[in-house]
Amino acid sequence: MALIRKAKQSPWQHKHLLGLRDLKAEEITYILDTAKGFEQISTRSVKKAPPLRGKVVCNLFFEDSTRTRNSFTLAANRLSADVIEFTERASSVSKGETLLDTARNLEAMGIDIVVIRHNAGGAPKFLSRNINACVVNAGDGFCEHPTQGLLDVYTIRKFRGSLEGLKIAIVGDIAHSRVARSCMWAMTKLGAEVIFVGPPTLMPAQVDRLPVSVSYSLDEVIEKVDVINMLRIQFERLGGNPFPSVREYSHYFGLTVERMKKAKPNILVMHPGPINRGLEMESEVADGSNSVILEQVKNGLAVRMAVLFLVNQATAMRR
Amino acid sequence: MKVILNSEQIEQILRDLTSRIISEIQPPLDVAVIGIRSRGEILAQRLSSRLTEELGKNVPCGTLDITLYRDDLNSPQSSSQPQVRTTEIGFNIDDKIVILFDDVLYTGRSTRAAMDALIDLGRPKAIKLAVLVDRAGRELPIQADYAGYKTDVEPGNSVHVFLSESDGKDEVVVE
Secondary structure (H helix, E strand, O other), X not given: OOOOOOOOOOOOOOOOEOOOOOOOHHHHHHHHHHHHHHHHXXXXXXXXXXXXXXXXXXXXXXXXXXXXXXXXXXXXXXXXXXXXXXXXXXXXXXXXXXXXXXHHHHHHOOOOEEEEEEOOOOHHXXXXXXXXXXXXXXXXXXXXXXXXXXXXXXXXXXXXXXXXXXXXXXXXOOOOOHHHHXXXXXXXXXXXXXXXXXXXXXXXXXXXXXXXXXXXXXXXXXXXXXXXXXXXXXXXXXXXXXXXXXHHHHHHHOEOHHHHOOOOOOOEEEOOOOOOEOOOXXXXXXXXXXXXXXXXXXXXXXXXXXXXXXXXXXXXXXX | OEEEEOHHHHHHHHHHHHHHHHHHOOOOOOEEEEEEOOHHHHHHHHHHHHHHHHHOOOXXXXXXXXXXXXXXXXXXOOOOOOOOOOOEOOOOOOOOEEEEEEEEEOOOHHHHHXXXXXXXXXXXXXXXXXXXXXXXXXXXXXXXXXXEEEEOOOEOEXXXXXXXXXXXXXXXXXX
């Protein structure tokens, strides 16, 4: 019966996931609800389901990654897709092949979904306009990292039920953080209040035009917030001297055991990884009882399965 | 629109089903009931509480979402995207006799999907299929072990099952 009953039109119609900025709150919620159904696949005896059988997913990574890449690979595998791993260093890009040529050639091999990470903001969008495969953004420049934003709100929802009315601090190197941007879009759309915290040198230009408030003092913010998302200092992207010394940064913006004493007892401590232990966060906090960092990683898998499934379904509908 | 089962008839079907299962499945065999979302879930809950009461021991109940196992996921004819929901089976199905409950058996495709989904969860001793309505029109070689009501509805018509927990009344109609 379930098979002949006509379902309502799905709230998800997008063939690509390029960012969260342009998504509606209902679309974000739909991805999160769908992800819930994928969580149990990882806990049962056969950790695989068939919906992407015969599909090919290509991980097209022009930047290093541990979590995101492995998480997408595993997500694709658990949905029974075949996965091609593309790494810039071991490819013809070093011979001068352009992004578009690389993607078109891979597409000629019959790829259905491209998961792309690129240091140029807008690369996923460019690709989506020029190839037929579905495109999923796994991080582009300082723009967006949508699946990270989704897994963060998924994790918060799991612990708190809803984001409505929560106060969330995103702390650190906001300027260079695509995670901060994707989180901001997802969190504010779902009803949370977001505060960017960091030194003025690490705030993005025109931050006043974003739907957030800004604070330059973690001490003023720490006692008010329900969730604190600590960003990594991205040494590889820092130009100039945004702060005098690592020790000074840590003194003002590090999440220390001392600072945690001022926080709400049930505060959720998050970090997108990889952690610079002792810099943005002390090890005791990263491994402490308020930390949900490994839970984020676990949820990332379910969220990515949901995203791969949904973009593929949206193409099936269009054929 | 024609009512083919009213609440008394549905009640009678569940009562008969409970006693048939009890007579056929003797201890030490272990029984569990799993319903296919979404009406099968409610029927499974009703059956498992009846069995629990009659047998004097807990007969576990679970819910299966078969979306990921459907055979029309990538087919252009499918009119809309199905929503993936959770499978909630809080017990081990290994070596149990699983009564798989669906509201209507028609093409058999849901049942095929459900069996594949169950096998990925473990290895039951046996899977038995129970349905409230057995409608002619099979497209796969699948038959019900326990069928409440058999009917031969014209293609183009549809069978709707209403249950009080979700719809405020117990009724099956054809339209």
